[in-house]
Amino acid sequence: MLNxxxxxxxxxxxxTFFEKMGFEVELEFPSQKGDALQIKITxxxxxxxxxxxxxxxxxxxxxxxxxLKRKIKTEEEFFIDLDINNYKEKKIEYLKExxxxxxxxxxxxxxxxxxxxxxxxxxxxxxxxLADRRDVATESMGRxxxxxxxxxxxx
Numbered sequence: 001m002l003n004x005x006x007x008x009x010x011x012x013x014x015x016t017f018f019e020k021m022g023f024e025v026e027l028e029f030p031s032q033k034g035d036a037l038q039i040k041i042t043x044x045x046x047x048x049x050x051x052x053x054x055x056x057x058x059x060x061x062x063x064x065x066x067x068l069k070r071k072i073k074t075e076e077e078f079f080i081d082l083d084i085n086n087y088k089e090k091k092i093e094y095l096k097e098x099x100x101x102x103x104x105x106x107x108x109x110x111x112x113x114x115x116x117x118x119x120x121x122x123x124x125x126x127x128x129x130l131a132d133r134r135d136v137a138t139e140s141m142g143r144x145x146x147x148x149x150x151x152x153x154x155x
Contacts (some may be wrong), residue, residue, distance in 0.1 A: 002032060006074050013071050014039060015062060023049065027119040036079045039064075046085045054091060057084060057120065092149055102151050107135040112152040117142065123149050 002010070011029060018025045018041070028040040043049070050057045061082040068080060083089065102113050115126065126149045127138050139150050 001035075001076055001150055002037065002074065002076055006072055007037070009072055010037065012111045013068055014064065017067060025141070029040075033081075035077050036081045038081045038083070040086070042083070042100070043085065043086045046087065049084050050087050053118075054087060055119070057082065058085060058121075061118045091122070092125055096129045099126045099151075103130050103133055103136045106151045106153055110153045112150055114141075115151070117146045117148045119145070120147070124149065 007029065007125075011027060014027055015025075023043060026042040028042070030038050030040060032038070039051075046068055047058070049060060061080055064082060065080040069078075072078075098115070101116065106113050118126075119136070123140050127140075130136055130138050130151065133154075135154050135155050137152050140147050141150055
């Protein structure tokens, strides 16, 4: 777990990171869960930093993590969980609703459904959301970046 000094340095470096990119952002560091440090950003026009389907956000999170690990000299392993204007929160809720709605349809019609291709972290949300259901089963199929989730009726 990071100490208070390290977190303060991460806050300063994160602010500088976005300023150098030319973005005015408000930063919030709500909590540290284990070795993951949450960073929530609020800004007026977030789309350039979120990108299509959140892919720019994923790459930005990875880049910020690399930059911070080089700047923050610590023995502690840490990861960055970056969210912009609650995009990830909203996306997770949408994916959970999609999973349940599609599973209900599969259970009713007894016909499998293939969801659109999505990145691994989104597929994981679908699998976890439906893991406890006894009426459907999930499986990832295809090759990256075109992997998708198949929801099948459970035999």
